[in-house]
Amino acid sequence: MSNLEGIARHFNLPHAEFDPAWDSIMLAKGTRERLLAQSLLSFTVRQKLPFEAAPMHGLILLTGAPGTGKTTLARGLANQVAKHLKGTKCKYVEVDPHALMSSAHGRSQQAVAKLFEHTIPEMAMDGAAIVLLDEVETLAVSRHQLSLDANPIDVHRATDAALAGLDRLTREHRNVLLIATTNFPKALDSAVLSRADHIEEIGLPNLLARREIIADTLKAIGKVWTKVSDLEAQADRLAKVADGLDGRRIRKEIFSAIGSDIETAKDPNRLTVTQIEAAFKHSLKLQKEMAA
Numbered sequence: 450m451s452n453l454e455g456i457a458r459h460f461n462l463p464h465a466e467f468d469p470a471w472d473s474i475m476l477a478k479g480t481r482e483r484l485l486a487q488s489l490l491s492f493t494v495r496q497k498l499p500f501e502a503a504p505m506h507g508l509i510l511l512t513g514a515p516g517t518g519k520t521t522l523a524r525g526l527a528n529q530v531a532k533h534l535k536g537t538k539c540k541y542v543e544v545d546p547h548a549l550m551s552s553a554h555g556r557s558q559q560a561v562a563k564l565f566e567h568t569i570p571e572m573a574m575d576g577a578a579i580v581l582l583d584e585v586e587t588l589a590v591s592r593h594q595l596s597l598d599a600n601p602i603d604v605h606r607a608t609d610a611a612l613a614g615l616d617r618l619t620r621e622h623r624n625v626l627l628i629a630t631t632n633f634p635k636a637l638d639s640a641v642l643s644r645a646d647h648i649e650e651i652g653l654p655n656l657l658a659r660r661e662i663i664a665d666t667l668k669a670i671g672k673v674w675t676k677v678s679d680l681e682a683q684a685d686r687l688a689k690v691a692d693g694l695d696g697r698r699i700r701k702e703i704f705s706a707i708g709s710d711i712e713t714a715k716d717p718n719r720l721t722v723t724q725i726e727a728a729f730k731h732s733l734k735l736q737k738e739m740a741a
């Protein structure tokens with residue numbers, strides 16, 4: 450068994466690769482600041498008080514529909530927190546819950562325990578560690594909802610191990626901040642929800658955010674195909690049409706619009722507002738049909 454089983458990657462923060470992550474996700478006013486402040490609490494207030502007086506677990510949970518920017522934002526947040534912790538060595542650790550839970554025959558339980566009790570604390574030994582638990586429901590499936598018939602007993606055990614491990618890690622290592630994301634807060638064990646110091650619901654982008662996402666995407670395309678920059682002036686109109694789409698979908702549909710016909714695909718400078726509008730409308734229609 451590798452020493453780093455269940456870890457997708459790890460490196461020191463701040464990391465230049467994560468700089469764009471923080472700015473590229475457009476959010477309602479105040480969200481970014483709130484997230485950063487709540488995360489910093491973990492290293493300031495939490496470290497100075499005993500757990501009994503300050504039952505802070507150093508767990509920030511980002512919930513929301515697929516494609517709303519949770520994973521990207523979590524990475525950006527980790528990077529920003531590290532920038533504010535000047536003078537503290539800060540390690541970034543990205544957990545791969547799928548790899549952990551797919552271990553065969555009772556191994557998941559051992560692997561999860563080892564991750565929380567040895568691997569992560571070791572990473573935080575000479576400073577702080579910021580850990581991304583992406584799609585955390587994979588790791589801590591609600592025991593309440595698991596049927597013993599349908600699910601192998603190993604999943605129950607691994608969930609128990611994850612919760613026990615999380616509990617010990619967060620009590621004993623007050624220099625570890627966990628940033629978790631989930632699309633399915635309902636599938637998440639309530640013990641995890643209750644341990645979160647802060648839960649931020651990342652909703653679908655509002656009008657202003659949609660406008661910014663559209664302008665940002667057009668600007669990026671305009672760097673190569675300069676005529677596309679002219680469409681930025683129509684971002685308001687497009688943002689209204691995109692109501693109901695998530696940020697990932699909005700960006701994707703602008704590219705999809707470039708593929709509306711062969712001429713535009715060959716020369717994106719030909720892209721029109723009408724093509725983008727049609728792509729947004731098509732996507733919304735599809736979304737509606739799939740939900741029906």
Ligand SMILES: Nc1ncnc2c1ncn2[C@@H]1O[C@H](COP(=O)(O)OP(=O)(O)OP(=O)(O)O)[C@@H](O)[C@H]1O
Nearest residue numbers: 473474475514515516517518519520521662696697
């Ligand atoms: N609010 C937003 N502002 C700007 N871009 C966004 C926004 N939301 C999503 N995106 C775009 O969608 C991409 C994918 O986002 P990300 O993978 O972080 O979403 P997610 O919420 O983690 O999705 P999933 O739940 O499917 O894992 C981002 O890199 C970004 O380009």
Ligand SMILES: [Mg+2]
Nearest residue numbers: 519520583630
């Ligand atoms: Mg994600």
